Each structure stands twice: as C-alpha cells, then as structure tokens.
Amino acid sequence: MDIEIREFIxxxxxxxxxxxxxxxSYQRDxxxxxxxxxxxxxxxxxxxxELELEGYISYMEREKFASSSISRSVASMRAFFQYLWKEGVIAEDPADNLKPPKVEKRAPEILTIEEVDKLLQQPKLDTPKGIRDSAMLELLYATGMRVSEMLHLQIFDVNLQFGYVVCNENGKERIIPIGIPCKKAMxxxxxxxxxVFVKDEKETALFTNCSGKAMSRQGFWKVLKGYADDAGIKRDIAPHTLRHSFAVHMLQNGADIRSVQEMLGHSDISTTQVYLGMNMNKMRDVYMKTHPRH
Known part of the structure; x- marks a missing residue:
C-alpha cells in the first residue's frame, strides 16, 4: 500500500x-x-x-484529533483515491462522499503597530547575526510574504536600486515593493x-545560517521567538504573525483589498477578506470608544 502513496506523491x-x-503533509496523512x-x-x-474511511474519521474524532487535522486528512484521502480511480487502480472511489468536520475559523493573531516596532528594534546591529535578523524581520513586515517564500529568496531576487523583491513560489512570481527602513536593513x-556567513561563492540563498547554508524554517522560528520574548510580547506569536499584521495594518491605513491580495499572493480574494473583517472590528472598537453618540 505504501507503493501507491509514493507514486501519488x-x-x-x-x-x-x-x-x-x-x-x-499528504504523505504523513x-x-x-x-x-x-x-x-x-x-x-x-x-x-x-466508504465505510472503512468513515471508520477512520470516527477513530480520529475519538482520539481527539484537531478538527483542522481531520479536515486535512479527509482532503488527502479524497485526492488520493481520486488519483487511484483515474489511474484505474480501483473501480470505484470510496472517498467521493467523505465530508470533513466543520472547522471553526479563528481570526489570525496579529500584533499592534507598537508591538511590531518593539519587535523590530530587538536585533543588535553591532553583530552580523543581529544585522541579518533585522533584515529578515524588516523584510517580512515590509512585504507580508510567507516565511517559506522569504527563505527561498535568492540574492538576485532583491532589487534595492528600485526598491522591490521578486517572490517565486510554486512557479508563480510576484513583485513586492519595500519601504525605506527595509531597504536600509537589506x-x-x-x-x-x-x-561573514557565506564563504562559498556558489551559495545564492539570500538568508543563511551562521554556517553559510540556507536558513531553515525551524532556524527562523527560533530567531523570531527569541526576539518576541525579548520584546515582552506575551501573545502566541507564530511565523505567519508578521504576515497577518502586515495585512491588517495595510488595510487600517487605507490600502485597497485588491492591492493587499496581490502583495500577499492570494489567488482567491475571500482569503484576503478575513483581514478586512478584522479591520472592521478594529474600526468598530474605535467608533464605540470615541463617537459622542455611539
């Protein structure tokens, strides 16, 4: 049974x-x-x-798997068995009618503008590591790109003369402008x-670890968590927190949703509209606190 999974991957x-x-993720599920x-x-x-697959879903529910994990597993099974059916491996698709559990969507965690400022001030600019970390944090907040996208950047993806970076992910390319603080940090x-880090001239990764190899996601997560602790940020910060904060702060300051969608690289505007809803909540709070006849 493992052979079919490998062929599917x-x-x-x-x-x-x-x-x-x-x-x-597919392979693990x-x-x-x-x-x-x-x-x-x-x-x-x-x-x-279908009965066996429903039994597996029931098993995951009994074992208290998160709804999001079960939903992802259902999506994996549907894609896998559809592939087997199209390839003629099976005569019928047992996963065709599987339904994932309803997942309660939580609003993404965001930082206030003041918290972002404090976070970005934490790297010490008198060491190569601090200078590198400052550039990474500034770039994430300036562009709203995903951490994986930032870590895949090559040195030739950055154009500081005209102030933009070229982001490539899964064959899709988008150009994102950067502001003066980010440009200076870069x-x-x-x-x-x-x-100081890179001794091999053939290494083209933009951001590397102290050994001169491409920075890993886990490595960046440690960097981010350390600076969040130093900044006294108590909330549950994650690698995507700066991306979420970028989107909400842009909308709060008047950016149109289509531009934010393009910068974030969302194919569907409904994904970006999550941030618009958060912006409306912020405006409602401000209204209730400040309007004389609320």
Whole structure:
C-alpha cells in the first residue's frame, strides 16, 4: 500500500507542482490512514470501502484529533483515491462522499503597530547575526510574504536600486515593493553581514545560517521567538504573525483589498477578506470608544 502513496506523491510533485510542505503533509496523512487499514486486515486499496474511511474519521474524532487535522486528512484521502480511480487502480472511489468536520475559523493573531516596532528594534546591529535578523524581520513586515517564500529568496531576487523583491513560489512570481527602513536593513545585511556567513561563492540563498547554508524554517522560528520574548510580547506569536499584521495594518491605513491580495499572493480574494473583517472590528472598537453618540 505504501507503493501507491509514493507514486501519488511523485504525481503531485511532477504534475501538480506542489510544494515540499504539501507533499510531506499528504504523505504523513496517507501513511496514518494506511496503518489504520492494515490493522483491520485491509492490504489492498481495491478492498477499501466508504465505510472503512468513515471508520477512520470516527477513530480520529475519538482520539481527539484537531478538527483542522481531520479536515486535512479527509482532503488527502479524497485526492488520493481520486488519483487511484483515474489511474484505474480501483473501480470505484470510496472517498467521493467523505465530508470533513466543520472547522471553526479563528481570526489570525496579529500584533499592534507598537508591538511590531518593539519587535523590530530587538536585533543588535553591532553583530552580523543581529544585522541579518533585522533584515529578515524588516523584510517580512515590509512585504507580508510567507516565511517559506522569504527563505527561498535568492540574492538576485532583491532589487534595492528600485526598491522591490521578486517572490517565486510554486512557479508563480510576484513583485513586492519595500519601504525605506527595509531597504536600509537589506543594504546593511548584504554589504556587511552576509559575507561573514557565506564563504562559498556558489551559495545564492539570500538568508543563511551562521554556517553559510540556507536558513531553515525551524532556524527562523527560533530567531523570531527569541526576539518576541525579548520584546515582552506575551501573545502566541507564530511565523505567519508578521504576515497577518502586515495585512491588517495595510488595510487600517487605507490600502485597497485588491492591492493587499496581490502583495500577499492570494489567488482567491475571500482569503484576503478575513483581514478586512478584522479591520472592521478594529474600526468598530474605535467608533464605540470615541463617537459622542455611539
């Protein structure tokens, strides 16, 4: 049963051009499903019926899996069995009618403008590490790009003369402008700190660790968490927090939603509208506190 999963992941990679993170998630979900089926004596996908898959969903619910995890597993199973059906491996698709549990959407955590300012002031600019960290934090907040997108940037993706970065993710390219503080932080990093870390001229990753290799997501997470603690930020900060904060602050200061959608790289504007709703909540709070006849 593992062979079919590997072939499916290869299909996603070669045909659908999915990201490495997406492929890892699919593989993890499907391997857990396969283990569940094997424990119940099912060792061929031709023998899998809708009842077995519903049983797996019920098992995850009993084991208190998060609704979001179950929903992702259902999506993985639907995509996998549809692939097997199209390839002629199975005669019927047992996952066609599977329904994920309803997931309660939580508003993303954002920082206030004051908290962002305090966070960005934490790196010490008298060390190469501090200069690098300052450039990373400034770039994330200036562009709203995903952490994975920032970590995939190459040195030739940055144009400081005209003040923009070129973001490439899954074959899609977008150009995002950067402001003066970010531009200065990037110039300082490229002129003084990057050469301290990078000894191999063939290394083109924009941001590297202290060994001169491309910065990992885990490495950046430690950097962010450390500075958040130093800044006294008590809320649950995550790698995407600066992205969420960027979007809400842009809307609060008058940016139109289409421009924010383009900068964030959302294919569907409904994804961006989550931030518009948060902006409306902020305006409502301000109104209730300040209007004389509220």
């Amino acid at each position: 290869t299909y996603l990679h070669n045909t659908k051009k999915t990201s490495a993170n997406t492929e890892i 499907l391997k857990k499903m396969a283990e569940f089926l094997k424990e119940r004596g099912i060792r061929n996908y031709k023998d899998v019926k 110039e300082r990093y490229l002129q003084t700190a990057r050469t």
